[in-house]
Each structure stands twice: as C-alpha cells, then as structure tokens.
Amino acid sequence: MFKIRINEGSMSDWDFLHDMHNEGYSPDQIADAAACGYNPYDPFNLVDIGYDPDEWEEVDHDQDDECDPELVMVFENLVHNAKQFHSITNRYLQIWGELGELFAEIAYGIQRHKPHTKGSDGRLGNDFIEIKTISPEKKAEEVRVKRGGNFNKLLIVKIDENFAFEGKFIARKDLSKAGSAHLRASWSKK
Numbered sequence: 001m002f003k004i005r006i007n008e009g010s011m012s013d014w015d016f017l018h019d020m021h022n023e024g025y026s027p028d029q030i031a032d033a034a035a036c037g038y039n040p041y042d043p044f045n046l047v048d049i050g051y052d053p054d055e056w057e058e059v060d061h062d063q064d065d066e067c068d069p070e071l072v073m074v075f076e077n078l079v080h081n082a083k084q085f086h087s088i089t090n091r092y093l094q095i096w097g098e099l100g101e102l103f104a105e106i107a108y109g110i111q112r113h114k115p116h117t118k119g120s121d122g123r124l125g126n127d128f129i130e131i132k133t134i135s136p137e138k139k140a141e142e143v144r145v146k147r148g149g150n151f152n153k154l155l156i157v158k159i160d161e162n163f164a165f166e167g168k169f170i171a172r173k174d175l176s177k178a179g180s181a182h183l184r185a186s187w188s189k190k
Contacts, residue, residue: 041126075102100133100157103165119150127152136161141187
C-alpha cells in the first residue's frame, strides 16, 4: 500500500494554464503554452535567455499600426522590377525571402526584428512569427523551419508565377517533424 501526500496551497506545474484561461488567453495560446511547458506570452528579458541587446530592439506597440506608405511603394517597385526582369530574361531575381517578409509586414502588420535576429522574423501581437516563402521556382509547396527557432506561428507566403501573393498561418504545434533539427509544413495541408 502507498500513500499520496498532497501539499495544500502549492501550485502544480500546470496551474499556469488555468491562470492563462482566467486571464483571457485564447485556446490556441493556451495549447501553445501546454506544448512549451510555460507561458510564452509572458513578458521576458531576452538577455536572460542568451540574446545580445544588439540583436533586437523593443517595439512600441502603442504606435499607429498603419503600414508606412513608402514601404508599400518600395514593395510594389520591387515586385514590378522582378516581373520586368523575368519578362526580359526569363530568369527570376532571387529576392523571394525579402519579398515574402515585406508582404507579411504590409499585409498582416508583422513587426519585423532587426536583421540577423535569431529565432524568428518578427512579432504579431504576443506571437513570435517565422516567415517562409514559397517561390514559383519551387516544385514542392513545402517549407522547413529549424526546430530550435523561437516562434509560435509560422507564416507561409506563396508567390505564384504571376507574382500574386498569398499568406497562410500555421501554429507551431501543427507542424510535421521532418527530422531531428527541422519541422515541416505544407501549403496544401489544412
């Protein structure tokens, strides 16, 4: 026979999930926290987890979320020039990743991190977002992301042969495991 002793007043390792529910977090956010084992939406100090302050900058979320019209113009000019280059040379400019990230910033309001920031490409509200782009040159409509990345959601941006852009968000918990170091996501998978 064995006895189980319960310490009253002590918090279980998972009580933070109930707290998140009581604080109004969405079911998806609570599921993300359960998968992580902690609340990834709690404010934290990036220095405490090993990031150098030169690799990131604080974003004032109280600023107007309207996209910079000059940024929209630059994006449109880049797309126009890429189309023109393709029509003249029958070759694509290799700027897919930047076009995908600019599209994400303009279309969804993602606040991008400084260049070369490790772990994710930007933030949307409390979520860290990793952005991957599928170009018209790519035969498989699938992307791979590093398992070690610090992101809650993946945004896949698909650019077709006519330079039309589409985006699709996928929660990290819904990504397929491709191998030991990567997670995999397909555009066609619902």
